[in-house]
Amino acid sequence: MTDNEVVIKTDGLSLWYGKNQALKNVSLCICQRKVTAIIGPSGCGKSTFLKVLNRMVDLVPNVKTNGKVVYHGKNIFDDDINLVNLRTRVGMVFQKPNPFPKSIYENVAFGPRIHRKPKKDELNEIVERSLRQASLWDEVKDRLNDPGLSLSGGQQQRLCIARTLANDPEVILMDEPTSALDPSATLRIEDLVRELREKYHIVIVTHNMQQAGRVSDDTCFFLNGELVEADKTKTIFTNPRDSRTEDYISGRFG
Amino acid sequence: MVERQQFQKMLDQIQQDIIKMGGLVEESIDNAIESLKKQDLELAKETIQIDKKIDQLELTIEDACIQLIATQQPAARDLRKISSSFKIIHNLERMGDYAQSIANTTLTIGNDPLIKPLIDLPRMTLIVQKMVRNSLEAFIQDNEALAKQVGETDDEVDQLHNQIFNELLLLMIKNPATINQATHLLFISRALERIADHATDIAERVIYTLHGIHANLN
Numbered sequence: 001m002t003d004n005e006v007v008i009k010t011d012g013l014s015l016w017y018g019k020n021q022a023l024k025n026v027s028l029c030i031c032q033r034k035v036t037a038i039i040g041p042s043g044c045g046k047s048t049f050l051k052v053l054n055r056m057v058d059l060v061p062n063v064k065t066n067g068k069v070v071y072h073g074k075n076i077f078d079d080d081i082n083l084v085n086l087r088t089r090v091g092m093v094f095q096k097p098n099p100f101p102k103s104i105y106e107n108v109a110f111g112p113r114i115h116r117k118p119k120k121d122e123l124n125e126i127v128e129r130s131l132r133q134a135s136l137w138d139e140v141k142d143r144l145n146d147p148g149l150s151l152s153g154g155q156q157q158r159l160c161i162a163r164t165l166a167n168d169p170e171v172i173l174m175d176e177p178t179s180a181l182d183p184s185a186t187l188r189i190e191d192l193v194r195e196l197r198e199k200y201h202i203v204i205v206t207h208n209m210q211q212a213g214r215v216s217d218d219t220c221f222f223l224n225g226e227l228v229e230a231d232k233t234k235t236i237f238t239n240p241r242d243s244r245t246e247d248y249i250s251g252r253f254g
Numbered sequence: 255m256v257e258r259q260q261f262q263k264m265l266d267q268i269q270q271d272i273i274k275m276g277g278l279v280e281e282s283i284d285n286a287i288e289s290l291k292k293q294d295l296e297l298a299k300e301t302i303q304i305d306k307k308i309d310q311l312e313l314t315i316e317d318a319c320i321q322l323i324a325t326q327q328p329a330a331r332d333l334r335k336i337s338s339s340f341k342i343i344h345n346l347e348r349m350g351d352y353a354q355s356i357a358n359t360t361l362t363i364g365n366d367p368l369i370k371p372l373i374d375l376p377r378m379t380l381i382v383q384k385m386v387r388n389s390l391e392a393f394i395q396d397n398e399a400l401a402k403q404v405g406e407t408d409d410e411v412d413q414l415h416n417q418i419f420n421e422l423l424l425l426m427i428k429n430p431a432t433i434n435q436a437t438h439l440l441f442i443s444r445a446l447e448r449i450a451d452h453a454t455d456i457a458e459r460v461i462y463t464l465h466g467i468h469a470n471l472n
């Protein structure tokens with residue numbers, strides 16, 4: 001792995017919620033045009049790790065961090081970092097689809113309207129492109145003014161992905177994006193993730209190991225806030241180095 | 255730690271069936287050579303019946319492996335164990351076929367007097383049977399040292415095969431009337447040598463199951 005393939009690098013990253021340490025000295029590279037899966041039992045720090053990467057975790061009171069998260073050569077904990085910029089470039093999709101109580105169109109247009117103030121035509125273009133990229137366009141193009149919440153769960157999640165894409169991110173963080181969806185909606189999101197990988201760097205947290213196997217190129221296994229092992233997904237699933245990883249992916253705990 | 259009891263039970267069953275299949279293979283090799291030695295044509299026919307059981311067991315185990323993969327999503331060493339089981343039952347099935355063709359050769363030779371007393375072939379048989387047994391034991395017990403030992407024994411078998419080949423060749427040169435039966439015996443030696451190769455394949459799967467690397471043991 002050469003340095004110019006690395007998009008985000010964490011270096012000795014630790015995090016505490018008050019006295020409770022949720023991340024312990026995590027050093028990890030997120031690579032270009034790859035899907036990186038984060039797996040591990042509940043409470044091992046997956047969501048926390050994801051939320052550090054765009055400093056969403058700042059929204060929680062009493063959080064303390066140590067170590068570095070280097071993005072484009074710059075530590076995101078530096079004082080002069082532009083947080084709004086960081087959070088548009090490193091976008092996030094959550095576990096439960098959470099469209100705004102607005103129209104489908106407005107859900108996607110919301111971000112660009114605030115950040116870039118585009119003209120009407122340009123905004124239409126962004127909305128269409130984002131919905132197409134999220135493979136939702138054909139299903140909603142005739143009813144863009146319907147409420148986002150009128151869509152099915154799987155469609156809502158794709159709408160949230162479109163909303164993230166509209167901000168023109170570079171990295172997309174997904175926290176168990178299919179855990180609230182049925183199997184066929186899940187497979188559609190997984191296909192979408194594989195497509196998005198052509199243009200974006202994706203980090204996906206999943207407690208479904210088979211999903212990690214299906215969608216990711218690299219897999220990182222966390223346990224009790226520690227990064228136990230990070231390797232090619234193929235290696236993690238066929239021949240992991242650490243016996244704790246082996247036990248976890250063999251379903252012997254967790 | 256929550257053990258996957260259901261999964262483990264199914265995997266254990268597969269391994270027990272592999273042992274059973276190995277037992278049948280050993281028995282059929284034994285019968286085939288005994289029937290040759292004693293020119294016991296009834297025993298030769300029985301050997302051919304055993305092969306049917308071996309083929310049936312291969313299909314049963316294959317189905318069980320497929321079911322395990324489809325329903326339990328095994329990974330890492332569990333997955334390697336199952337993929338090795340797939341290969342191993344094929345090795346065993348091939349061994350069964352060789353034993354069967356030895357028995358067929360016995361029938362072909364029939365009651366013609368043997369051109370020489372059989373000494374090396376039974377010796378070779380004992381070694382080959384032990385290889386089969388040890389390779390399966392190594393697989394079931396994850397015993398790397400035993401697997402490697404099987405690989406080493408394969409050299410002995412190759413040497414014996416060469417020795418038998420030379421001996422029979424001399425016999426044929428001296429007395430062309432022996433050519434017909436000598437060719438049959440040569441074929442039997444070759445079949446035993448191939449069975450040993452399959453046992454060595456099984457031993458290599460042990461290394462693969464343990465470490466995920468494709469080793470070459472002979």
Ligand SMILES: Nc1ncnc2c1ncn2[C@@H]1O[C@H](COP(=O)(O)OP(=O)(O)O)[C@@H](O)[C@H]1O
Nearest residue numbers: 017020022041042043044045046047048049060
């Ligand atoms: N907002 C929070 N405030 C306090 N503790 C938290 C908060 N979020 C998570 N934690 C704690 O941090 C640890 C890691 O949680 P989390 O990152 O959500 O794990 P995961 O996503 O792997 O289930 C847990 O012990 C959890 O209780």
Ligand SMILES: [Mg+2]
Nearest residue numbers: 046047048175
């Ligand atoms: Mg979580």
